[in-house]
Amino acid sequence: MSHGHGHDGGHEHGGHAGGRFTAWWHRLTHVLVPHSHDSRAKVDPALETSREGLRALWISLVGLGITAAAQAVIVVFSGSVALLGDTLHNVTDALTAVPLAIAFLLGRKAATRTYTYGFGRAEDIAGIVIVAAIAASAVAAAWTAIDRLLHPTEMTHIPWVAGAGLVGFIGNELVARYRIRVGRRIGSAALVADGLHARTDGYTSLAVVAAAGGAALGWTWADPAVGLAIAVAITFVLKDAAREVYRRLMDAVDPALVDQAENTLRDIDGVRDVTAVRLRWIGHRLHAEADLVVDADLSLVAAHEIAADAEHQLTHTVARLTSATVHTDPHSHPGPHHHTDLSHRRRNHLPRPNTGRTDPDATTTT
Numbered sequence: 001m002s003h004g005h006g007h008d009g010g011h012e013h014g015g016h017a018g019g020r021f022t023a024w025w026h027r028l029t030h031v032l033v034p035h036s037h038d039s040r041a042k043v044d045p046a047l048e049t050s051r052e053g054l055r056a057l058w059i060s061l062v063g064l065g066i067t068a069a070a071q072a073v074i075v076v077f078s079g080s081v082a083l084l085g086d087t088l089h090n091v092t093d094a095l096t097a098v099p100l101a102i103a104f105l106l107g108r109k110a111a112t113r114t115y116t117y118g119f120g121r122a123e124d125i126a127g128i129v130i131v132a133a134i135a136a137s138a139v140a141a142a143w144t145a146i147d148r149l150l151h152p153t154e155m156t157h158i159p160w161v162a163g164a165g166l167v168g169f170i171g172n173e174l175v176a177r178y179r180i181r182v183g184r185r186i187g188s189a190a191l192v193a194d195g196l197h198a199r200t201d202g203y204t205s206l207a208v209v210a211a212a213g214g215a216a217l218g219w220t221w222a223d224p225a226v227g228l229a230i231a232v233a234i235t236f237v238l239k240d241a242a243r244e245v246y247r248r249l250m251d252a253v254d255p256a257l258v259d260q261a262e263n264t265l266r267d268i269d270g271v272r273d274v275t276a277v278r279l280r281w282i283g284h285r286l287h288a289e290a291d292l293v294v295d296a297d298l299s300l301v302a303a304h305e306i307a308a309d310a311e312h313q314l315t316h317t318v319a320r321l322t323s324a325t326v327h328t329d330p331h332s333h334p335g336p337h338h339h340t341d342l343s344h345r346r347r348n349h350l351p352r353p354n355t356g357r358t359d360p361d362a363t364t365t366t
Contacts, residue, residue, distance in 0.1 A: 052182060052186055053104045053182065053183070053188055053191055054101060054105070056178060056179055057100060057179075057191075060097065060175040060179055063174060063175045063178075064171065064175055064198070067090060067167060067168055067171025067172065067175075068087055068090045068094070070164070070167050071083060071086065071087040071167060071168055074160050074163065074167075075164070077160060083160075083161050083164050083165070086164075086168060086204060086208050087168075090168060090204075090205070096130050096133045096197055099125075099126040099129045099130070100123070100126040100130065100191060100194055102122070102126070103125065103126035103190060104123070106119040106122040107119050107122055107123060107284075117282050117287075118283075119283075120282035120285055121283065123283045123284060124189070124245065124248055124283075126190045127189055127241075127244070127245035127248065127249075128245060128249075130193045130194050130197055130241065130245075131193060131242050133197060134193075134196070134200055134234065134237065134238045134241055135238055137197070137200050137201070137204070138231050138234040138235050138238055139231075141204060141207075141230055141231040142227075142228060142231035144227055145223075145224045145227030145231060146228070147224075148223055148224035148227060149224040152221070153223075154215075158215055158216050161208060162209050162213065165205045165208030166206075166209050167205075168201070168202065168204075168205025168208070169202045169203075169205040169206040170202075172198050172199065172202030172205060173199065173202045175195070176197075178195070179192070179195030179198060180192050180195035181195075183195055186320070187284040187285070187286070187320045188283070188284040189244045189247070189281075192244055193241040193244055196240060196241045196244075197241065200234045200237050210222070210226040248281055251280040251281065253281065257279055257318060257319075258277055260317065260318055261279065261288060261290070261317075262274050262277050264318070265292060267313075268310055268313060269309075270295070270298075270305075271292050271294065272293045272294060272331055273292070273293035274293070275293060276289075276290065276291040277289075277290050279321075284320065285321075285322045285323075286318065286321040286322065287322070287323050287324070288318070288321055289327075290314070290324065290326050290327070291327045291328075291329060292306070292310060292327065292328050293329050293330075293331055294306055294328050294329070294330065296330035296331045296332040298330075306328060307327070307328050308326075310324070310326045311325075311326050
């Protein structure tokens, strides 16, 4: 038997008296990230984290847009082709937020008969797209640097180019920190990868500053040399992002979460042992499965109550865990061997062993 478990929550609307800008920003976020105005309504924590992820995407997109706009203005004044390329690069890379936003929206859809676990895995697909974009950035940076080595060009308007590169670095780094922080808080590996992607854009912009400094000293090789160094740095960021997404695709979890779940289950009254605990990510939500050992002479209702209590305790103790399936085994037959024997007897219409006890094993999965 499955038990749906939700957490009561409210959404406060503060800051309306903070001026026209605050009011305008509230109206904008209400449009981009819809939510309920009824403080008495029960709010699904999974939906709340999706809203938080969407809000992070929209805010960071605005930040990247302002950064690119500032660079574009300096491009007009300086006429720097290199800076124009960096500006277009920032605009293009900012669009990687689009597949992630789509994934967050898909993840809010209800499960169906075909997708019984819902659509949370769309975030992992978005993570693959983001990793591919980071890899493309590394290749593009290396290609451009090699081309500059083979075909040197003189840089002009050096102070303006350096200033624009600094603006690009600061804007991208702020966006990167924000996305990574929110992504880790809500458990979204894809959003963390997108934050790392923004950080690579910042490194590219910083390379413009370094190249401008070298050009000011008359080092024509400085621009392509720094570009190659940045390409190498991007590959390290790519490695971290790819590992994050790969681990999520392979259902890897922090072992500390498994320890926490086991300790929580062992502390529950009536649990004699915990034989298995499995955790997996579905998007930015955790799902758990656990096998417990209870006294063999318990009634069906008593075994069911222990399983229900275990689910309740897990969803309140383990961060971002929203569902759990708990199975109870009698102490006289712990583990999977009893299930195999009983199933064999049923398939072959053999008589069931008469233990004289109510077997909670067959009916107390929650």
